Amino acid sequence: MTWTSIPVTRVADGIERQMVHGERLMVCRLRLAPHVVTPVHSHPHAQFTIVERGRVRFTVDGADRIVSAGDVLHFPSNLPHGATMLDEEVVLVDIFSPIREDFLIPEVPCHAPD
């Protein structure tokens, strides 16, 4: 499969998500508009995030850092994390295990992939 063939879902204002998963792993590709904020949250799922494009201020366990393409972040189970997109569109690849069952509610693609 290719990202261009995977349905795109608008999950919030300025946040589009594509996802693939098996039984143990889930990979989500997120496109986020400039200045979008994902509030600090945590979950029992282990997560890595790869920054593909753009610049982001992450808050991880209370500390801020700015990351950009080539950065990789690890959020162990239940570690609080949140993010603020800076002045450009951001593309992130989020990896989870176990899969985010909460992401699997029925979704309606907002548009064909571009």
Added chain:
Amino acid sequence: MTWTSIPVTRVADGIERQMVHGERLMVCRLRLAPHVVTPVHSHPHAQFTIVERGRVRFTVDGADRIVSAGDVLHFPSNLPHGATMLDEEVVLVDIFSPIREDFLIPEVPCHAPD
């Protein structure tokens, strides 16, 4: 952390690997020279592979397909898979759960990241 700061290990002729992992997830970034072959193999670990650069002929469960940047492959537990790099250098991101304990033997970086 950033890929440029993560040690690079030469794991075979023409194959350099960087890796990060937690308790449940492992993410490896592989740089493979043109024409390198990774023979068909399988493992109980679930795997996704994201193609970041280059073109690769994958053999998955006996069927061949050619993939390139933007493609994502899923190898469920124990699914036989192998790959042949085509005429360009290839960069792959391999994601595993559980982590590949067999990759965690002591390693000597072959050179500083570039």
